[in-house]
Amino acid sequence: xxxxxxxxxxxxxxxxxxxxxxxxxxxxxxxxxxxxxxxxxxxxxxxxxxxxxxxxxxxxxxxxxxxxxxxxxxxxxxxxxxxxxxxxxxxxxxxxxxxxxxxxxxxxxxxxxxxxxxxxxxxxxxxxxxxxxxxxxxxxxxxxxxxxxxxxxxxxxxxxxxxxxxxxxxxxxxxxxxxxxxxxxxxxxxxxxxxxxxxxxxxxxxxxxxxxxxxxxxx
Amino acid sequence: xxxxxxxxxxxxxxxxxxxxxxxxxxxxxxxxxxxxxxxxxxxxxxxxxxxxxxxxxxxxxxxxxxxxxxxxxxxxxxxxxxxxxxxxxxxxxxxxxxxxxxxxxxxxxxxxxxxxxxxxxxxxxxxxxxxxxxxxxxxxxxxxxxxxxxxxxxxxxxxxxxxxxxxxxxxxxxxxxxxxxxxxxxxxxxxxxxxxxxxxxxxxxxxxxxxxxxxxxxxxxxxxxxxxxxxxxxxxxxxxxxxxxxxxxxxxxxxxxxxxxxxxxxxxxxxxxxxxxxxxxxxxxxxxxxxxxxxxxxxxxxxxxxxxxxxxxxxxxxxxxxxxxxxxxxxxxxxxxxxxxxxxxxxxxxxxxxxxxxxxxxxxxxxxxxxxxxxxxxxxxxxxxxxxxxxxxxx
Numbered sequence: 001x002x003x004x005x006x007x008x009x010x011x012x013x014x015x016x017x018x019x020x021x022x023x024x025x026x027x028x029x030x031x032x033x034x035x036x037x038x039x040x041x042x043x044x045x046x047x048x049x050x051x052x053x054x055x056x057x058x059x060x061x062x063x064x065x066x067x068x069x070x071x072x073x074x075x076x077x078x079x080x081x082x083x084x085x086x087x088x089x090x091x092x093x094x095x096x097x098x099x100x101x102x103x104x105x106x107x108x109x110x111x112x113x114x115x116x117x118x119x120x121x122x123x124x125x126x127x128x129x130x131x132x133x134x135x136x137x138x139x140x141x142x143x144x145x146x147x148x149x150x151x152x153x154x155x156x157x158x159x160x161x162x163x164x165x166x167x168x169x170x171x172x173x174x175x176x177x178x179x180x181x182x183x184x185x186x187x188x189x190x191x192x193x194x195x196x197x198x199x200x201x202x203x204x205x206x207x208x209x210x211x212x213x214x215x216x217x218x219x
Numbered sequence: 220x221x222x223x224x225x226x227x228x229x230x231x232x233x234x235x236x237x238x239x240x241x242x243x244x245x246x247x248x249x250x251x252x253x254x255x256x257x258x259x260x261x262x263x264x265x266x267x268x269x270x271x272x273x274x275x276x277x278x279x280x281x282x283x284x285x286x287x288x289x290x291x292x293x294x295x296x297x298x299x300x301x302x303x304x305x306x307x308x309x310x311x312x313x314x315x316x317x318x319x320x321x322x323x324x325x326x327x328x329x330x331x332x333x334x335x336x337x338x339x340x341x342x343x344x345x346x347x348x349x350x351x352x353x354x355x356x357x358x359x360x361x362x363x364x365x366x367x368x369x370x371x372x373x374x375x376x377x378x379x380x381x382x383x384x385x386x387x388x389x390x391x392x393x394x395x396x397x398x399x400x401x402x403x404x405x406x407x408x409x410x411x412x413x414x415x416x417x418x419x420x421x422x423x424x425x426x427x428x429x430x431x432x433x434x435x436x437x438x439x440x441x442x443x444x445x446x447x448x449x450x451x452x453x454x455x456x457x458x459x460x461x462x463x464x465x466x467x468x469x470x471x472x473x474x475x476x477x478x479x480x481x482x483x484x485x486x487x488x489x490x491x492x493x494x495x496x497x498x499x500x501x502x503x504x505x506x507x508x509x510x511x512x513x514x515x516x517x518x519x520x521x522x523x524x525x526x527x528x529x530x531x532x533x534x535x536x537x538x539x540x541x542x543x544x545x546x547x548x549x550x551x552x553x554x555x556x557x558x559x560x561x562x563x564x565x566x567x568x569x570x571x572x573x574x575x576x577x578x579x580x581x582x583x584x585x586x587x588x589x590x591x592x593x594x595x596x597x598x599x600x601x602x603x604x605x606x607x608x609x610x611x612x613x614x
Binding site: 015040041042043081083091092094097113117120124127135138142146 | 290455461556563566580587598601602603608612614
């Protein structure tokens, strides 16, 4: 993917209520100052967003993912999805889930939408003091939950077996599913496994997550 | 008069616009009355009992709004008290329930559910509105209990109409005291007092251009503020999924009392705004603000709701033994949820007067708070799929 100032500017054409104030070329990343002033809806409830966001978009994207945080005055306070770093960057989701949702082409506009989604969830939480979505637990437990959600299985061992079977190719369709269901893979977890296998970045992410999840201390 | 800016956003007109959407129509009210009259007459016929029946709650005070729960509009539910004149508390509560069940059955009503305190009868949809009627059996309250209630009730003349309602489950079989007629009488006193206040207010204005308003203008104004708060509550608490929401009697009692203590409000928006400011004081009290300070600042809520030794007290005006804020004392989270709601009300009221928000967005905010559709409203720029979004906790 070739990023340029122009392609970044064009990416927001389809996103109403989002404007880019500034793009600065830093050593390793684009620094983007974005205004999000739009309405958004979750579970039938409207949110009116008005935020200034700074996004650090690495030149190596999508190999490395961007980071983002509120620019200037901070409106988000005491929220458990703000990283404890100096700038208060947003924790949008586990790497695996973010990458999975940025498929098929890692369009940067899709990443911007994830920021809108994050702000919408926060807005609901701030107003109603409850989360309108399922959260991932802190740390490695959250990584496991991400896979459990993806594979629709509560069982940690199933997740490990499925990840260990990667990569999965076309010709593996008719083999038994590694989850142990005794079903053919094409009738079980083929879709998810194949999707991960097709993307080098996703596959790498899954392999490094597998190392973490294999460690019993993380179970 | 009042509230309508010469130009720009007409916030009180908006309030009246949404009220029309959450209100019961005259036809609906009449239909409900017809339905409960019919079933009560049938119960009288089949039971052979001497029964005096009357509506209670929001139907009696004419503050009913279209019910909303778990994100959806629900059927109207009318509570009807069936006070048996020729029985007393010497019968067991469960026996009284059994007699009513048999009478309802014999009358040919089969679409009902028996609960601990009442029978819910469901009716088919007419004009897109469903009705359910709660039949609440009761007998007159005993002399001993009346005496106890009188000792705790400010307006003792209201106590006489107290009744006893059965509360029956496998593990208990008891009476609960209630006084819907007394409450209705109290509420009517409040609206009359508010009408007087309105008259005085009018006398104070020598402006012949002010149009004559219908006789019950002040009463309707008070009722309207109660209705809008009830709908705002239903929507807010449906979205928070909190354990319990403030009951209608709490809202009705507070608004009626406040309206008569505050200077006359010219329109719904003004009264709503004043009520919300008063309610905000409650959270300050819980954080240690003194009553005196609040009074000095011109707030009157401390004369209505007391906080004694960490106990919130607001007595049912028709039954002093009934502290209608007791749930706040049993579970502090209930009070906290109430305060959170008040904060949200404050934000809504402020959004309606803000000069930084476009008029169309003000309407959108109001309609969203009431979960109402608005044909001219534009759709949200983004739609978040709550099944996919899953932020990762940082602690």
